[in-house]
Amino acid sequence: MRQISPRAYSWGASPINPMAHTLEPTSEETRVYEIAILLPGDGADKEKSESLRNIAELFKEKEVTILKKDEWKRMGLAYKIKGQETGQYVIFYVSAKPEVLKDIDQQLKIERGVLRHLVIKLPPKYEVVDWSLHFTAWKEGLAKEEEARGHDREEELKKKIVQRATRKVLKPEKPAELRPAEPGAEISTEELSEKLGELISDENLNL
Amino acid sequence: MKTSTSNLSLMPRVIHPQTGSTTPPGKRNCPFTKAGVESIDWKDYPTLRNFTDYFGNIKKRYYTGVSLRHQKMLRKAVEHARFMGLLPYRK
Numbered sequence: 264m265r266q267i268s269p270r271a272y273s274w275g276a277s278p279i280n281p282m283a284h285t286l287e288p289t290s291e292e293t294r295v296y297e298i299a300i301l302l303p304g305d306g307a308d309k310e311k312s313e314s315l316r317n318i319a320e321l322f323k324e325k326e327v328t329i330l331k332k333d334e335w336k337r338m339g340l341a342y343k344i345k346g347q348e349t350g351q352y353v354i355f356y357v358s359a360k361p362e363v364l365k366d367i368d369q370q371l372k373i374e375r376g377v378l379r380h381l382v383i384k385l386p387p388k389y390e391v392v393d394w395s396l397h398f399t400a401w402k403e404g405l406a407k408e409e410e411a412r413g414h415d416r417e418e419e420l421k422k423k424i425v426q427r428a429t430r431k432v433l434k435p436e437k438p439a440e441l442r443p444a445e446p447g448a449e450i451s452t453e454e455l456s457e458k459l460g461e462l463i464s465d466e467n468l469n470l
Numbered sequence: 471m472k473t474s475t476s477n478l479s480l481m482p483r484v485i486h487p488q489t490g491s492t493t494p495p496g497k498r499n500c501p502f503t504k505a506g507v508e509s510i511d512w513k514d515y516p517t518l519r520n521f522t523d524y525f526g527n528i529k530k531r532y533y534t535g536v537s538l539r540h541q542k543m544l545r546k547a548v549e550h551a552r553f554m555g556l557l558p559y560r561k
Contacts (some may be wrong), residue, residue, distance in 0.1 A: 299513075301554055340555040350555060354513070379554050386509035394513045401484060401516040 285328050285390055288358040294384065295330065295358050300371070303350025314376030321370050322355075325363040331356040335395040335422040344378045356391055392411065430452050484516040487534035498535025502544075510543040512550035518557060522548065527559040 286295045300318065302311055322329065335352040344350065359367075364382055371380040462468070485505055488498040502510070512518070521529050521544055523535070528548055531541045551557040 294554075299554060324508055341552070341558040343556060344555050352554070381512075381550060383550070388508060393513075394511075398515060 276418065285388055286356055286358075286385070289328050289330075290358075293328075293358040294358055294391075295356065295379075296362075296364065297383050297385050298355045298357055298367070299381040299383075300353045300355070300377055301344070302351045302353060302376060303345070303347045303378055304340075304351055305347065306376065311351070314374060316326045317374060317376075318355075318371070322357065325359065327359040327367070328454055329355050329357050329364065331391055333391075333393065335393070347378060349416055354394075356385075448470050484520070486520050487529060487536070489529065489533050491535070495533050495535075498533075500537035500540055502536055502540040503537050507540065510540065510547040512547040512554065512556070514547070515551070515556055518521060518544075518551055520547055524561060526561045527551075 288295050302314060333354040333356075335347055335354070337351045340348060340350050368380075368382050371377055372381075372383075483505070485501050485507070488501060493499075510517070521534060523529055526546060530536055531538070536544060548557060552559050
């Protein structure tokens with residue numbers, strides 16, 4: 264097996280997700296930021312595309328270049344947001360001037376189709392990862408693990424049943440072997456034979 | 471178990487707290503430091519989930535063994551995840 268050092272194989276990167284790579288700003292004046300947007304889950308595709316178009320326009324206006332766009336699948340939320348129980352995350356990795364971010368934040372707040380938004384500065388040497396892929400792979404792995412666990416449990420149960428059956432077969436043999444070894448039993452048989460002899464030799468009996 | 475370890479190699483990297491370890495609490499090693507983690511992402515639900523309890527609170531550093539540096543990162547990540555509806559504030 265190939266050994267991977269912790270530095271080269273850093274946060275988020277995995278054998279399933281080899282697409283992890285770092286991002287570079289387009290010019291000296293700009294920095295790399297992450298803009299995450301939560302869209303309502305049960306909204307129509309038209310509304311979704313409209314809000315995405317609006318965001319794209321906003322980025323164009325503010326001279327923001329999109330380095331990477333990561334659109335997740337529709338998924339359940341941890342709590343209700345504006346009456347919505349499901350949502351869809353769209354994550355933009357952009358390079359932008361720091362002054363522009365305040366306006367973008369304000370515009371996203373006003374935007375109707377957006378439930379929540381988050382603008383954060385990325386840490387140095389941040390590796391972009393396909394998180395939706397990561398999530399699905401994790402879920403599949405969990406399911407497989409549980410299956411394996413269930414399989415193990417079944418095997419253990421089968422072993423136990425076999426052991427119990429063998430014990431039941433062995434049990435009746437043991438006491439039969441033990442009885443003749445007892446010293447009291449031998450004496451009793453001798454006495455018995457004497458008594459029987461006496462009984463048989465009794466003259467009162469009409470045989 | 472042999473079967474579970476073979477599946478782990480296929481699974482994406484998920485970090486688990488040291489809550490069940492035999493070493494006493496307060497003296498546990500940091501799982502993030504061991505893995506060489508430089509930053510914790512709010513989008514990494516599988517990992518963040520392990521560091522919150524049933525009620526949605528962040529688990530104590532005393533029990534999980536996380537270093538102070540990583541606990542600060544973790545707190546920020548969990549707060550972002552809660553705001554975006556990925557993790558609950560209170561269950």
